[in-house]
Amino acid sequence: MRRVHKALWWASWCWPGCDNQAMLVEKNVPLQSFNSFGILAKALSMLRVRSDADVDALLSNPSLKAVPKFVLGGGSNIVLTGDVKALVLKVEIMGKQLVGETAKAWIVEAGAGENWHELVRWTLESGYPGLENLALIPGTVGATPVQNIGAYGVELQDRFDSLDAIDLVSGQHFTLSAAQCAFGYRDSVFKHQSIDGEGGKPGFGLAGRALITRVRFSLPKNFKPILGYADIEKKMAQSGWNAAAGAPSAMQIFEWICEIRQAKLPDPKVIGxxxxxxxxxxxxxxxxxxxxxxxxxxxxxxxxxxxxxxxxxxxxxxxxxxxxxxxxxxxxxxxxxxxxxxxxxxxxxxxxxxxxxxxxxxxxxxxxxxxxxxxxxxxx
Structure with a gap:
């Protein structure tokens, strides 16, 4: 009898255009390296999502469409209190590019699985400033609108253009603007339930229902540094920067923010x-x-x-x-x-x-x- 690794299960189906390749659902996957706290837990089943087609294929399979699902990005904003029984969708959609521009801004798009800090670095190296104050925030691009991340005077909503997502219930692909994301302080439509807990009333949220695939950012051509925080002002003084030197560049601010955060916050790779x-x-x-x-x-x-x-x-x-x-x-x-x-x-x-x-x-x-x-x- 041919032996099959006990941690893997091959779904016995294909979808159009898959060239007879089966979708792989991994079983009993250790999640310690997939959460920044380093908590010991496992996913009873996990699917790696590397394209929209992976989600479409998942939702076209009757046995998988109905199961509870949990979307996992970089694992930097979760606390696992036990093994995850829902099907874990590990988002690994990559890619980053300039997709357009207006008179006032460059529009940059990134896959939801891209590392956030590395995207910030890439935008600056490519000549698109605006995200420098958000440097060194852990996690992936797809998680940033969920949390409406923010630091040192800038929130994601200040640089947001739109995002693409897939409804895990209906299978519908959709795009949301900033207004439709309902951003608030560390809040968004993705943190609220679609059904109100009291009386089962319809809600406005997409929590547990949407899988974000790509995010687009509007990065201003007229760069204006945001410096009004004590830590930044202290770092400027330590660097000998003054008004006579002119405004610091976006890359200089990026480097200062990295130094500030590294001095105050533990590296998850060293301390969970x-x-x-x-x-x-x-x-x-x-x-x-x-x-x-x-x-x-x-x-x-x-x-x-x-x-x-x-x-x-x-x-x-x-x-x-x-x-x-x-x-x-x-x-x-x-x-x-x-x-x-x-x-x-x-x-x-x-x-x-x-x-x-x-x-x-x-x-x-x-x-x-x-x-x-x-x-x-x-x-x-």
């Missing part, structure tokens, strides 16, 4: 983590004034809508959590906003330990400041 674990909360002016009376040194940023953004890392640090651990889950010594894996590859942190630590931090911050911090990662 999911980046910033909590969102920076926003409060009213009155709430902020009340907190300042008790905590004059609190880090806060007034917003254009009249609310105030508070630094979640400062709140956590003020509660004494920096450097502390629960089990093998810890708070990073240099940045309290980052939770880290204090185990090793053979005995790593568990998702349960991470969430126990997160909940303890939430409780501390709420008891002291009356603010409930909201986690950024998706808990699976």
């Amino acid at each position: 983590n999911a980046g910033s674990f909590f969102k920076n909360p926003t409060v009213s002016l009155e709430q902020c004034a009340d907190i300042i009376q008790r905590e004059p040194k609190i880090v806060h940023y007034p917003l254009v809508d009249g609310t105030v953004k508070l630094a979640a890392g400062w709140l956590i640090d003020a509660c004494g959590w920096k450097g502390k651990s629960i089990g093998k889950a810890g708070v990073y010594e240099r940045q309290a906003l980052v939770l880290v894996n204090r185990g090793d590859r053979a005995n790593p942190v568990t998702g349960g330990e991470v969430m126990t630590l997160a909940k303890a931090i939430q409780t501390s911050v709420y008891e002291r400041f009356g603010i409930m911090l909201e986690p950024e990662p998706v808990v699976v």
Whole structure:
């Protein structure tokens, strides 16, 4: 009898134009290297998506179309609390290119599986500035609109043009504009359910339903550096940069941002983590004034809508959590906003330990400041 590797299963079907090649669904796939926390878990089944045709083929098969699915990109924004029972769709669609331009902007397109930081570097090396403040954010291109990533005064929505996606229920291919993505602070249409939890009312979301295949960015031809953050100003001063030297280039800002992030944040390849674990909360002016009376040194940023953004890392640090651990889950010594894996590859942190630590931090911050911090990662 011919032996078949127990971790693989070949779907016994083909689709038009597949040249009799079968779609490979891998079984019991270790996910430790596919999540930046390094949590030990496995996908009971996983399909690598390298083209639109892979998704079309999947959805044309009755036995696979109906199963629950989980879309996985770079794994930089998830906490695995156990093995993933849904069919994991590992997005590996590649490619990056200039696809158009207007009088004001270059339109650059990238496959959802491309590494985000490497795309930022490529745009700058190709002469298309605009993404430099978003350097060194971990993850893949396809995840960036889901989270509406942001850093140092720039959010993805500021540079977004449109995206292509496939509806995993209907199989429909569709394109969304920025307005249709409903971007908010670390939020988008992709983080909300299509059915409201209360009474089963129709919702506006695409959570768990859409697989993003490509994203297009509108990068301004009239480059204006965004420098209004203390860390950047400090780095400029350390570099001897002043007004007489003129505005720094996009590549110079890129290099500064990389240096800043590397000094403050752990490299997931060395210390497992999911980046910033909590969102920076926003409060009213009155709430902020009340907190300042008790905590004059609190880090806060007034917003254009009249609310105030508070630094979640400062709140956590003020509660004494920096450097502390629960089990093998810890708070990073240099940045309290980052939770880290204090185990090793053979005995790593568990998702349960991470969430126990997160909940303890939430409780501390709420008891002291009356603010409930909201986690950024998706808990699976």
